[in-house]
Amino acid sequence: MTRLPYDRFAKDYFKELLTPLGEVKISQDISGEVREIDVSFTPYPPEQRGDAGVLGLLGLFATTPCIFEPFRNAVSPNQIRSCMSKLFDIHASLLRRRQRDKSPLEEDDLPRLWILSPTVSETIVNGFKADPDADNWPTGVYFLGEYLKTAIVAIHQLPRTQETLWLRMLGKGTVQIQAINEIGALPPDHPLRSNALLLLSNLQFTIQASQNIDREDRELAMELSPLLLKLREEAIVQGVLQGVQQGLQQGLQQGLQLIREERRATIENLLQFRFGSIDEELSGIIDRLLNFPTQEVTGFLLQLSREELLARFGS
Structure with missing residues:
Protein backbone atom coordinates (compact mmCIF):
# COMPACT_ATOMS: atom_id res chain seq x y z
CA MET A 1 0.00 0.00 0.00
CA THR A 2 1.31 3.47 -0.78
CA ARG A 3 1.98 5.48 2.36
CA LEU A 4 -0.62 8.15 1.55
CA PRO A 5 -3.76 5.98 1.90
CA TYR A 6 -2.47 4.42 5.14
CA ASP A 7 -1.51 7.82 6.57
CA ARG A 8 -4.98 9.15 5.82
CA PHE A 9 -6.61 6.10 7.38
CA ALA A 10 -4.42 6.20 10.52
CA LYS A 11 -5.01 9.91 11.11
CA ASP A 12 -8.77 9.62 10.59
CA TYR A 13 -8.75 6.56 12.84
CA PHE A 14 -7.10 8.40 15.73
CA LYS A 15 -9.35 11.42 15.29
CA GLU A 16 -12.48 9.25 15.34
CA LEU A 17 -11.42 7.28 18.43
CA LEU A 18 -9.85 10.05 20.51
CA THR A 19 -12.13 13.04 19.88
CA PRO A 20 -14.46 12.13 22.80
CA LEU A 21 -11.45 12.22 25.14
CA GLY A 22 -9.67 15.40 24.10
CA GLU A 23 -8.52 17.76 21.36
CA VAL A 24 -7.02 15.96 18.37
CA LYS A 25 -4.86 17.80 15.83
CA ILE A 26 -3.89 16.07 12.60
CA SER A 27 -0.72 16.86 10.62
CA GLN A 28 0.24 19.71 12.95
CA ASP A 29 3.00 21.92 11.54
CA ILE A 30 6.14 22.54 13.58
CA SER A 31 7.70 25.99 13.47
CA GLY A 32 11.10 26.38 11.89
CA GLU A 33 11.96 23.54 9.56
CA VAL A 34 9.03 22.39 7.43
CA ARG A 35 7.86 19.29 9.32
CA GLU A 36 4.69 18.01 10.86
CA ILE A 37 3.59 15.55 13.49
CA ASP A 38 0.99 12.97 12.56
CA VAL A 39 -1.39 13.17 15.52
CA SER A 40 -1.27 15.53 18.50
CA PHE A 41 -3.59 14.87 21.45
CA THR A 42 -4.52 16.99 24.47
CA PRO A 43 -6.97 15.41 26.93
CA TYR A 44 -10.08 17.25 28.07
CA PRO A 45 -10.59 17.94 31.78
CA PRO A 46 -11.92 14.82 33.58
CA GLU A 47 -15.47 16.14 33.73
CA GLN A 48 -15.58 16.59 29.93
CA ARG A 49 -13.93 13.33 28.88
CA GLY A 50 -15.77 10.44 27.32
CA ASP A 51 -15.24 6.81 28.30
CA ALA A 52 -11.54 6.05 27.81
CA GLY A 53 -12.04 2.49 29.02
CA VAL A 54 -13.68 1.44 25.75
CA LEU A 55 -10.33 2.07 24.01
CA GLY A 56 -8.35 -0.17 26.35
CA LEU A 57 -4.59 0.38 26.06
CA LEU A 58 -5.04 3.26 23.60
CA GLY A 59 -7.26 4.95 26.19
CA LEU A 60 -4.45 4.64 28.75
CA PHE A 61 -2.03 6.26 26.30
CA ALA A 62 -4.49 9.15 25.96
CA THR A 63 -4.65 10.09 29.64
CA THR A 64 -1.88 12.69 29.21
CA PRO A 65 -0.81 15.08 26.41
CA CYS A 66 0.87 13.02 23.72
CA ILE A 67 1.93 12.62 20.12
CA PHE A 68 1.17 9.53 18.04
CA GLU A 69 3.41 8.58 15.12
CA PRO A 70 2.03 5.44 13.40
CA PHE A 71 4.11 3.61 10.78
CA ARG A 72 2.83 1.22 8.12
CA ASN A 73 6.17 -0.60 7.82
CA ALA A 74 8.74 -1.47 10.47
CA VAL A 75 10.18 1.72 11.92
CA SER A 76 13.88 2.47 11.32
CA PRO A 77 16.42 4.11 13.66
CA ASN A 78 16.40 7.28 11.54
CA GLN A 79 12.62 7.48 11.70
CA ILE A 80 12.67 7.10 15.48
CA ARG A 81 15.27 9.85 15.80
CA SER A 82 13.21 12.08 13.49
CA CYS A 83 10.12 11.55 15.65
CA MET A 84 12.07 12.35 18.80
CA SER A 85 13.48 15.49 17.20
CA LYS A 86 9.94 16.69 16.50
CA LEU A 87 8.95 15.87 20.08
CA PHE A 88 11.81 17.96 21.47
CA ASP A 89 10.86 20.87 19.18
CA ILE A 90 7.38 20.74 20.69
CA HIS A 91 8.88 20.67 24.18
CA ALA A 92 11.09 23.68 23.41
CA SER A 93 8.16 25.63 21.95
CA LEU A 94 6.06 24.90 25.03
CA LEU A 95 8.89 25.97 27.33
CA ARG A 96 9.29 29.30 25.48
CA ARG A 97 5.55 29.93 25.72
CA ARG A 98 5.54 29.23 29.47
CA GLN A 99 8.55 31.50 29.96
CA ARG A 100 6.77 34.33 28.15
CA ASP A 101 3.71 33.78 30.32
CA LYS A 102 5.93 33.42 33.40
CA SER A 103 4.26 30.17 34.34
CA PRO A 104 6.16 27.05 35.44
CA LEU A 105 6.52 24.02 33.17
CA GLU A 106 6.27 20.70 34.99
CA GLU A 107 7.49 17.37 33.60
CA ASP A 108 3.90 16.12 33.46
CA ASP A 109 3.00 19.02 31.15
CA LEU A 110 5.34 17.77 28.44
CA PRO A 111 3.73 15.56 25.77
CA ARG A 112 4.84 11.95 25.49
CA LEU A 113 5.69 10.38 22.12
CA TRP A 114 4.13 7.03 21.20
CA ILE A 115 5.82 5.46 18.16
CA LEU A 116 3.56 2.72 16.76
CA SER A 117 5.22 0.19 14.48
CA PRO A 118 3.77 -3.06 13.08
CA THR A 119 7.02 -4.83 13.99
CA VAL A 120 10.11 -3.82 15.95
CA SER A 121 13.40 -5.70 15.81
CA GLU A 122 15.47 -6.64 18.83
CA THR A 123 18.26 -4.51 17.33
CA ILE A 124 16.04 -1.43 17.51
CA VAL A 125 15.00 -2.15 21.09
CA ASN A 126 18.60 -2.71 22.21
CA GLY A 127 19.99 0.17 20.19
CA PHE A 128 17.71 2.68 21.89
CA LYS A 129 18.00 0.93 25.26
CA ALA A 130 14.23 0.71 25.35
CA ASP A 131 12.89 -1.34 28.26
CA PRO A 132 9.55 -3.02 28.96
CA ASP A 133 7.61 -2.22 32.12
CA ALA A 134 5.99 -5.57 32.82
CA ASP A 135 4.50 -4.41 36.13
CA ASN A 136 2.40 -1.69 34.49
CA TRP A 137 2.24 -2.28 30.74
CA PRO A 138 1.67 -5.30 28.47
CA THR A 139 4.26 -7.02 26.32
CA GLY A 140 5.26 -4.97 23.28
CA VAL A 141 5.48 -1.53 24.95
CA TYR A 142 9.06 -0.30 25.39
CA PHE A 143 10.10 2.89 27.19
CA LEU A 144 13.20 4.98 26.63
CA GLY A 145 14.69 6.96 29.54
CA GLU A 146 12.15 8.77 31.72
CA TYR A 147 13.11 12.27 30.57
CA LEU A 148 13.08 11.32 26.89
CA LYS A 149 9.27 11.00 27.08
CA THR A 150 9.27 8.35 24.34
CA ALA A 151 7.85 4.86 24.00
CA ILE A 152 8.00 2.38 21.12
CA VAL A 153 5.02 0.07 20.64
CA ALA A 154 5.73 -3.20 18.81
CA ILE A 155 2.20 -3.98 17.66
CA HIS A 156 2.99 -7.58 16.67
CA GLN A 157 4.05 -8.32 20.25
CA LEU A 158 0.88 -7.00 21.92
CA PRO A 159 -1.25 -9.73 23.50
CA ARG A 160 -4.44 -10.59 21.59
CA THR A 161 -6.89 -9.18 24.13
CA GLN A 162 -9.77 -6.73 24.04
CA GLU A 163 -7.49 -4.20 25.73
CA THR A 164 -5.12 -4.05 22.74
CA LEU A 165 -7.71 -4.36 19.94
CA TRP A 166 -7.73 -0.72 18.84
CA LEU A 167 -3.93 -0.65 18.60
CA ARG A 168 -3.66 -4.00 16.81
CA MET A 169 -5.92 -2.51 14.13
CA LEU A 170 -2.86 -0.48 13.11
CA GLY A 171 -0.71 -3.57 12.68
CA LYS A 172 0.01 -5.40 9.45
CA GLY A 173 -0.70 -8.77 7.87
CA THR A 174 -2.26 -11.41 10.10
CA VAL A 175 -2.17 -9.11 13.16
CA GLN A 176 -4.34 -6.51 11.44
CA ILE A 177 -6.65 -9.07 9.84
CA GLN A 178 -7.23 -10.71 13.23
CA ALA A 179 -8.12 -7.31 14.74
CA ILE A 180 -10.48 -6.53 11.84
CA ASN A 181 -12.32 -9.81 12.41
CA GLU A 182 -12.58 -9.06 16.13
CA ILE A 183 -14.11 -5.66 15.37
CA GLY A 184 -16.57 -7.30 13.00
CA ALA A 185 -17.57 -9.70 15.78
CA LEU A 186 -18.38 -6.89 18.21
CA PRO A 187 -22.09 -6.34 18.95
CA PRO A 188 -23.77 -4.05 16.37
CA ASP A 189 -24.50 -1.51 19.10
CA HIS A 190 -20.85 -1.23 20.19
CA PRO A 191 -20.04 2.52 20.30
CA LEU A 192 -16.98 2.26 18.02
CA ARG A 193 -17.76 -0.66 15.71
Whole structure:
Protein backbone atom coordinates (compact mmCIF):
# COMPACT_ATOMS: atom_id res chain seq x y z
CA MET A 1 0.00 0.00 0.00
CA THR A 2 1.31 3.47 -0.78
CA ARG A 3 1.98 5.48 2.36
CA LEU A 4 -0.62 8.15 1.55
CA PRO A 5 -3.76 5.98 1.90
CA TYR A 6 -2.47 4.42 5.14
CA ASP A 7 -1.51 7.82 6.57
CA ARG A 8 -4.98 9.15 5.82
CA PHE A 9 -6.61 6.10 7.38
CA ALA A 10 -4.42 6.20 10.52
CA LYS A 11 -5.01 9.91 11.11
CA ASP A 12 -8.77 9.62 10.59
CA TYR A 13 -8.75 6.56 12.84
CA PHE A 14 -7.10 8.40 15.73
CA LYS A 15 -9.35 11.42 15.29
CA GLU A 16 -12.48 9.25 15.34
CA LEU A 17 -11.42 7.28 18.43
CA LEU A 18 -9.85 10.05 20.51
CA THR A 19 -12.13 13.04 19.88
CA PRO A 20 -14.46 12.13 22.80
CA LEU A 21 -11.45 12.22 25.14
CA GLY A 22 -9.67 15.40 24.10
CA GLU A 23 -8.52 17.76 21.36
CA VAL A 24 -7.02 15.96 18.37
CA LYS A 25 -4.86 17.80 15.83
CA ILE A 26 -3.89 16.07 12.60
CA SER A 27 -0.72 16.86 10.62
CA GLN A 28 0.24 19.71 12.95
CA ASP A 29 3.00 21.92 11.54
CA ILE A 30 6.14 22.54 13.58
CA SER A 31 7.70 25.99 13.47
CA GLY A 32 11.10 26.38 11.89
CA GLU A 33 11.96 23.54 9.56
CA VAL A 34 9.03 22.39 7.43
CA ARG A 35 7.86 19.29 9.32
CA GLU A 36 4.69 18.01 10.86
CA ILE A 37 3.59 15.55 13.49
CA ASP A 38 0.99 12.97 12.56
CA VAL A 39 -1.39 13.17 15.52
CA SER A 40 -1.27 15.53 18.50
CA PHE A 41 -3.59 14.87 21.45
CA THR A 42 -4.52 16.99 24.47
CA PRO A 43 -6.97 15.41 26.93
CA TYR A 44 -10.08 17.25 28.07
CA PRO A 45 -10.59 17.94 31.78
CA PRO A 46 -11.92 14.82 33.58
CA GLU A 47 -15.47 16.14 33.73
CA GLN A 48 -15.58 16.59 29.93
CA ARG A 49 -13.93 13.33 28.88
CA GLY A 50 -15.77 10.44 27.32
CA ASP A 51 -15.24 6.81 28.30
CA ALA A 52 -11.54 6.05 27.81
CA GLY A 53 -12.04 2.49 29.02
CA VAL A 54 -13.68 1.44 25.75
CA LEU A 55 -10.33 2.07 24.01
CA GLY A 56 -8.35 -0.17 26.35
CA LEU A 57 -4.59 0.38 26.06
CA LEU A 58 -5.04 3.26 23.60
CA GLY A 59 -7.26 4.95 26.19
CA LEU A 60 -4.45 4.64 28.75
CA PHE A 61 -2.03 6.26 26.30
CA ALA A 62 -4.49 9.15 25.96
CA THR A 63 -4.65 10.09 29.64
CA THR A 64 -1.88 12.69 29.21
CA PRO A 65 -0.81 15.08 26.41
CA CYS A 66 0.87 13.02 23.72
CA ILE A 67 1.93 12.62 20.12
CA PHE A 68 1.17 9.53 18.04
CA GLU A 69 3.41 8.58 15.12
CA PRO A 70 2.03 5.44 13.40
CA PHE A 71 4.11 3.61 10.78
CA ARG A 72 2.83 1.22 8.12
CA ASN A 73 6.17 -0.60 7.82
CA ALA A 74 8.74 -1.47 10.47
CA VAL A 75 10.18 1.72 11.92
CA SER A 76 13.88 2.47 11.32
CA PRO A 77 16.42 4.11 13.66
CA ASN A 78 16.40 7.28 11.54
CA GLN A 79 12.62 7.48 11.70
CA ILE A 80 12.67 7.10 15.48
CA ARG A 81 15.27 9.85 15.80
CA SER A 82 13.21 12.08 13.49
CA CYS A 83 10.12 11.55 15.65
CA MET A 84 12.07 12.35 18.80
CA SER A 85 13.48 15.49 17.20
CA LYS A 86 9.94 16.69 16.50
CA LEU A 87 8.95 15.87 20.08
CA PHE A 88 11.81 17.96 21.47
CA ASP A 89 10.86 20.87 19.18
CA ILE A 90 7.38 20.74 20.69
CA HIS A 91 8.88 20.67 24.18
CA ALA A 92 11.09 23.68 23.41
CA SER A 93 8.16 25.63 21.95
CA LEU A 94 6.06 24.90 25.03
CA LEU A 95 8.89 25.97 27.33
CA ARG A 96 9.29 29.30 25.48
CA ARG A 97 5.55 29.93 25.72
CA ARG A 98 5.54 29.23 29.47
CA GLN A 99 8.55 31.50 29.96
CA ARG A 100 6.77 34.33 28.15
CA ASP A 101 3.71 33.78 30.32
CA LYS A 102 5.93 33.42 33.40
CA SER A 103 4.26 30.17 34.34
CA PRO A 104 6.16 27.05 35.44
CA LEU A 105 6.52 24.02 33.17
CA GLU A 106 6.27 20.70 34.99
CA GLU A 107 7.49 17.37 33.60
CA ASP A 108 3.90 16.12 33.46
CA ASP A 109 3.00 19.02 31.15
CA LEU A 110 5.34 17.77 28.44
CA PRO A 111 3.73 15.56 25.77
CA ARG A 112 4.84 11.95 25.49
CA LEU A 113 5.69 10.38 22.12
CA TRP A 114 4.13 7.03 21.20
CA ILE A 115 5.82 5.46 18.16
CA LEU A 116 3.56 2.72 16.76
CA SER A 117 5.22 0.19 14.48
CA PRO A 118 3.77 -3.06 13.08
CA THR A 119 7.02 -4.83 13.99
CA VAL A 120 10.11 -3.82 15.95
CA SER A 121 13.40 -5.70 15.81
CA GLU A 122 15.47 -6.64 18.83
CA THR A 123 18.26 -4.51 17.33
CA ILE A 124 16.04 -1.43 17.51
CA VAL A 125 15.00 -2.15 21.09
CA ASN A 126 18.60 -2.71 22.21
CA GLY A 127 19.99 0.17 20.19
CA PHE A 128 17.71 2.68 21.89
CA LYS A 129 18.00 0.93 25.26
CA ALA A 130 14.23 0.71 25.35
CA ASP A 131 12.89 -1.34 28.26
CA PRO A 132 9.55 -3.02 28.96
CA ASP A 133 7.61 -2.22 32.12
CA ALA A 134 5.99 -5.57 32.82
CA ASP A 135 4.50 -4.41 36.13
CA ASN A 136 2.40 -1.69 34.49
CA TRP A 137 2.24 -2.28 30.74
CA PRO A 138 1.67 -5.30 28.47
CA THR A 139 4.26 -7.02 26.32
CA GLY A 140 5.26 -4.97 23.28
CA VAL A 141 5.48 -1.53 24.95
CA TYR A 142 9.06 -0.30 25.39
CA PHE A 143 10.10 2.89 27.19
CA LEU A 144 13.20 4.98 26.63
CA GLY A 145 14.69 6.96 29.54
CA GLU A 146 12.15 8.77 31.72
CA TYR A 147 13.11 12.27 30.57
CA LEU A 148 13.08 11.32 26.89
CA LYS A 149 9.27 11.00 27.08
CA THR A 150 9.27 8.35 24.34
CA ALA A 151 7.85 4.86 24.00
CA ILE A 152 8.00 2.38 21.12
CA VAL A 153 5.02 0.07 20.64
CA ALA A 154 5.73 -3.20 18.81
CA ILE A 155 2.20 -3.98 17.66
CA HIS A 156 2.99 -7.58 16.67
CA GLN A 157 4.05 -8.32 20.25
CA LEU A 158 0.88 -7.00 21.92
CA PRO A 159 -1.25 -9.73 23.50
CA ARG A 160 -4.44 -10.59 21.59
CA THR A 161 -6.89 -9.18 24.13
CA GLN A 162 -9.77 -6.73 24.04
CA GLU A 163 -7.49 -4.20 25.73
CA THR A 164 -5.12 -4.05 22.74
CA LEU A 165 -7.71 -4.36 19.94
CA TRP A 166 -7.73 -0.72 18.84
CA LEU A 167 -3.93 -0.65 18.60
CA ARG A 168 -3.66 -4.00 16.81
CA MET A 169 -5.92 -2.51 14.13
CA LEU A 170 -2.86 -0.48 13.11
CA GLY A 171 -0.71 -3.57 12.68
CA LYS A 172 0.01 -5.40 9.45
CA GLY A 173 -0.70 -8.77 7.87
CA THR A 174 -2.26 -11.41 10.10
CA VAL A 175 -2.17 -9.11 13.16
CA GLN A 176 -4.34 -6.51 11.44
CA ILE A 177 -6.65 -9.07 9.84
CA GLN A 178 -7.23 -10.71 13.23
CA ALA A 179 -8.12 -7.31 14.74
CA ILE A 180 -10.48 -6.53 11.84
CA ASN A 181 -12.32 -9.81 12.41
CA GLU A 182 -12.58 -9.06 16.13
CA ILE A 183 -14.11 -5.66 15.37
CA GLY A 184 -16.57 -7.30 13.00
CA ALA A 185 -17.57 -9.70 15.78
CA LEU A 186 -18.38 -6.89 18.21
CA PRO A 187 -22.09 -6.34 18.95
CA PRO A 188 -23.77 -4.05 16.37
CA ASP A 189 -24.50 -1.51 19.10
CA HIS A 190 -20.85 -1.23 20.19
CA PRO A 191 -20.04 2.52 20.30
CA LEU A 192 -16.98 2.26 18.02
CA ARG A 193 -17.76 -0.66 15.71
CA SER A 194 -19.69 1.10 12.92
CA ASN A 195 -17.33 4.08 12.68
CA ALA A 196 -14.26 1.82 12.62
CA LEU A 197 -15.76 -0.30 9.83
CA LEU A 198 -16.69 2.82 7.86
CA LEU A 199 -13.07 3.99 8.04
CA LEU A 200 -11.98 0.54 6.87
CA SER A 201 -14.45 0.79 4.00
CA ASN A 202 -12.77 3.99 2.87
CA LEU A 203 -9.37 2.32 3.20
CA GLN A 204 -10.53 -0.63 1.10
CA PHE A 205 -11.75 1.72 -1.61
CA THR A 206 -8.43 3.56 -1.81
CA ILE A 207 -6.53 0.26 -1.90
CA GLN A 208 -8.64 -0.98 -4.80
CA ALA A 209 -8.27 2.36 -6.56
CA SER A 210 -4.47 2.24 -6.30
CA GLN A 211 -2.58 1.21 -9.41
CA ASN A 212 0.07 -0.80 -7.56
CA ILE A 213 -1.39 -3.33 -5.12
CA ASP A 214 0.97 -5.74 -3.38
CA ARG A 215 0.06 -9.13 -1.95
CA GLU A 216 -0.62 -7.87 1.58
CA ASP A 217 -2.87 -5.09 0.28
CA ARG A 218 -4.80 -7.57 -1.87
CA GLU A 219 -5.27 -9.91 1.09
CA LEU A 220 -6.43 -7.02 3.26
CA ALA A 221 -8.96 -5.86 0.66
CA MET A 222 -10.29 -9.42 0.30
CA GLU A 223 -10.58 -9.81 4.06
CA LEU A 224 -12.49 -6.55 4.32
CA SER A 225 -15.00 -7.33 1.57
CA PRO A 226 -17.35 -9.74 3.42
CA LEU A 227 -17.11 -7.74 6.64
CA LEU A 228 -18.02 -4.46 4.97
CA LEU A 229 -20.83 -6.10 3.02
CA LYS A 230 -22.19 -7.26 6.36
CA LEU A 231 -22.01 -3.67 7.66
CA ARG A 232 -23.96 -2.38 4.66
CA GLU A 233 -26.60 -5.04 5.13
CA GLU A 234 -26.86 -4.19 8.83
CA ALA A 235 -27.34 -0.52 7.97
CA ILE A 236 -30.15 -1.31 5.56
CA VAL A 237 -31.82 -3.78 7.94
CA GLN A 238 -31.55 -1.29 10.78
CA GLY A 239 -33.28 1.31 8.67
CA VAL A 240 -36.05 -1.12 7.75
CA LEU A 241 -36.53 -2.27 11.36
CA GLN A 242 -36.87 1.33 12.45
CA GLY A 243 -39.40 1.70 9.69
CA VAL A 244 -41.58 -1.04 11.23
CA GLN A 245 -41.85 1.13 14.32
CA GLN A 246 -42.00 4.54 12.71
CA GLY A 247 -43.56 3.78 9.35
CA LEU A 248 -42.22 1.59 6.56
CA GLN A 249 -41.57 4.46 4.19
CA GLN A 250 -39.55 6.40 6.71
CA GLY A 251 -37.53 3.28 7.55
CA LEU A 252 -36.68 2.61 3.94
CA GLN A 253 -35.64 6.23 3.52
CA GLN A 254 -33.34 5.91 6.51
CA GLY A 255 -31.76 2.81 5.07
CA LEU A 256 -31.23 4.53 1.73
CA GLN A 257 -29.88 7.61 3.50
CA LEU A 258 -27.26 5.48 5.29
CA ILE A 259 -26.16 4.04 1.95
CA ARG A 260 -26.01 7.53 0.43
CA GLU A 261 -23.91 8.81 3.33
CA GLU A 262 -21.51 5.89 2.90
CA ARG A 263 -21.18 6.63 -0.84
CA ARG A 264 -20.59 10.31 -0.10
CA ALA A 265 -17.81 9.43 2.37
CA THR A 266 -16.21 7.16 -0.22
CA ILE A 267 -16.31 9.86 -2.92
CA GLU A 268 -14.84 12.44 -0.53
CA ASN A 269 -12.08 10.01 0.44
CA LEU A 270 -11.13 9.36 -3.17
CA LEU A 271 -11.22 13.07 -4.07
CA GLN A 272 -8.88 13.74 -1.14
CA PHE A 273 -6.63 10.88 -2.27
CA ARG A 274 -6.47 12.24 -5.83
CA PHE A 275 -6.15 15.97 -5.17
CA GLY A 276 -4.83 16.28 -1.60
CA SER A 277 -7.79 18.30 -0.33
CA ILE A 278 -11.40 19.11 -1.22
CA ASP A 279 -11.96 22.77 -1.95
CA GLU A 280 -15.30 24.49 -2.61
CA GLU A 281 -15.30 23.63 -6.32
CA LEU A 282 -14.67 19.92 -5.77
CA SER A 283 -17.19 19.84 -2.93
CA GLY A 284 -19.78 21.25 -5.32
CA ILE A 285 -19.68 18.22 -7.64
CA ILE A 286 -20.20 15.53 -4.99
CA ASP A 287 -24.01 15.69 -5.05
CA ARG A 288 -24.02 15.23 -8.83
CA LEU A 289 -21.63 12.27 -8.62
CA LEU A 290 -23.99 10.57 -6.18
CA ASN A 291 -26.53 10.23 -9.00
CA PHE A 292 -24.25 7.87 -10.96
CA PRO A 293 -23.61 4.14 -10.33
CA THR A 294 -20.63 3.43 -8.07
CA GLN A 295 -18.59 1.80 -10.84
CA GLU A 296 -19.01 4.82 -13.12
CA VAL A 297 -18.14 7.24 -10.33
CA THR A 298 -14.94 5.30 -9.59
CA GLY A 299 -13.95 5.54 -13.25
CA PHE A 300 -14.65 9.27 -13.34
CA LEU A 301 -12.56 9.98 -10.24
CA LEU A 302 -9.63 7.83 -11.28
CA GLN A 303 -9.44 8.81 -14.96
CA LEU A 304 -10.54 12.44 -15.22
CA SER A 305 -8.37 15.38 -14.26
CA ARG A 306 -9.61 18.07 -11.89
CA GLU A 307 -10.44 20.35 -14.80
CA GLU A 308 -12.35 17.58 -16.60
CA LEU A 309 -14.32 16.74 -13.49
CA LEU A 310 -15.30 20.36 -12.91
CA ALA A 311 -16.19 20.85 -16.56
CA ARG A 312 -18.40 17.75 -16.60
CA PHE A 313 -20.06 17.94 -13.21
CA GLY A 314 -19.63 21.58 -12.15
CA SER A 315 -22.50 24.04 -12.09
